[in-house]
Amino acid sequence: MQLSHNDENNFSLTRFESMLKTNDVLFFDSNEFENIINYYLENGKIALAKKAIKLGLAQHPSSTNLKLFKVEILVFEDKLDLADGLLNELQDLESSNEEIYIQKAQIFSKRDEHLKAIQMLEMALENTLDEAEVYSLIGMEYLFLEDFENAKYSFMQCLEADEEDYSALYNIMYCFDFLDQKEDAIDYLNMYLDKNPYCEVAWHQVGKQYFDLKDYQKALSAFDFAIISDDNFIGAYLEKGKVLEKLGRYNEAIENYKITLELDDPTSFAYLRIGKSFEKLGLDELALKHYKQCVHEDPLLDKGWIAITDFHIRTKNFQKALYYINKAISIDEENVLYWKRYAKINNRLKFYEEAEIGYKKSLELGNYELETWIKRCDILTDLGEFEIAVNNLNQALEFHPDSAELEFRLAGLYFNLNEGDKAYYHLNNGLKIDAEYYIIIEELFPQIFQRKSVKEIINSFINLS
Known part of the structure; x- marks a missing residue:
């Protein structure tokens, strides 16, 4: 919660920080402490949040919400056993408090026990007034498990509970994309747009799905609707520009890209x-x-x-x-x-x-592309670095074991190094894989190619005139 200068909560914050500086002991009600702690947590001031929790519990030792803030800090600091113990105490006192189950789920999640985390969150669902948040947390746990179908369903439930939760909509699209369900994604988005016809985010996502399907005219229409819904939507102009490029309408693409430069x-x-x-x-x-x-x-x-x-x-x-x-x-x-x-x-x-x-x-x-190995080999060969070239090609064979281009080069290099057995071995390998590539010996190692024994071996695979 952001505290403005005109907010009465800001007065509590000022009093609290003044108390820390002077060591005076001032009284705050539990709601004041909650607001102060929440402010510090949202602004990443963990040390001050811990001080506020400690002082808050000293003045309100039975406050469940302040104890839950303490649990949140313990989980953040990976003191999971201490957090779990405190949560068990709270559960005995307030078994219908959703936050207890959410924090327990956090602990299970940190321990990579995501199914147990989901069980806790399902218990939280039975007690919550904010179903969207809990469904979103369940969806994230399913993502950790790489169970994209259940994750997708959970985020859909989240969006049903809160139709303006666009982070849920993005997560749904992430699941559709991972599952390569583009047509299903479009159907879902159209259903959502029936209820929310001016949702620029949904139109933008429809456009992206059509773009991936290479249906550029429909993609273009979708991005136009996104812009109609929000004419400051930079992402829609960028995507529309990409579609116009695909359609060869480069001047129009430039116009759309330039609009983004003016908007932000x-x-x-x-x-x-x-x-x-x-x-x-x-x-x-x-x-x-x-x-x-x-x-x-x-x-x-x-x-x-x-x-x-x-x-x-x-x-x-x-x-x-x-x-x-x-x-x-x-x-x-x-x-x-x-x-x-x-x-x-x-x-x-x-x-x-x-x-x-x-x-x-x-x-x-x-x-490790074949071309990279070959280019390096040919340069090393031209530089007379035959041994380095051989080492290069032997490494290349680990990635491209059935390459005639590598085998013929190795044959030529081993002949140059006077290692005949290895040379003939690789020459035969190359011919077995693809005899037509014998031309590599002819072009890169012409003196080797003129050897009678080499020509005879090649002739046994292919008739040289």
Whole structure:
């Protein structure tokens, strides 16, 4: 509860804090203590809340609500056994107090006993006047259990009890999405909209479902209704812009994105999408301007740096592309998408040692695509680093065990290292997987390809003219 300067509760707060400073003992009724404690908890002032609870219980030792605040603090501090003991005492005195069961559920939840937590919350339901809150808590417990059907049902019950609880509506949509029930989600939202036709959140969610189904005209209509319901709804303008992009209506998309810039502080996402739309229209200078605004607004948004870099790659300005990807890496050197582009650009510029570093870093960061292993191998081969190239390919085989491209490269490298047995082994493996890829030996290791023994083995799988 927020206390305003004109609120009589603020007078209690001022008196209480004055008492703490002077060590005077002043009397407060239990409701005053509850308001003071609630204020401190909502503002994250746990130490002051604990002082207020202690003083409150000293003056009102039989107050159940003050004891429940004490339980809340004990649960927050993970003193679960103490909290449980106090709750058992309170339950004996007030078995119909919903908060007792809610706090017991909190304890079970913290102990990962979510089914028991749900049982406690169902008991709370029998005694509560606020069913929406309890159904919401039950829904969260089912989410912890990854029981999305029951979670969805609980949040639906919550929304039925409080039709304006949009957090419940979002949670329902989360469950529908996880269960991949898009058509069911649309049916549910339409049913909700029959009762609440001007709910911008529901129209927005309908639009997102149609967008995922690639029914862009219906998505567009839904976002229009969301905007009619609330013409300051930034999310609806952003989503409408995305739909217009999909429909190739880039000028209209730009208009919608620009509206969001006027309604609130600019977002990097809006600048990015405006840039993408200008690029589609062939207005490169405007595209680049907005990409730069995007990374200025949020230097940590990797899509912005990637958009600038890819723009310069597309226009074959590789030096500028390298400049921007280096800036991106200096901000986030753990981003694999940056290192992949760093490697690609350096490769195009014939900076092979730097390119190899980029591919190596991409692999270290978990990019195990076949192409990454192969690109690094070919650069190491060109640099004469045959042993490192072999180690690279042997690691690659762990992720791509049936790749003829890897097997033929290993064969050629082992021949170069004069390890004939291993070379013939991998040559035969490659031919068994896909003989047509023998051309790798011919192109990358032409001297090896000219060996009579190699040609004979290849000829046993495929007829060379």
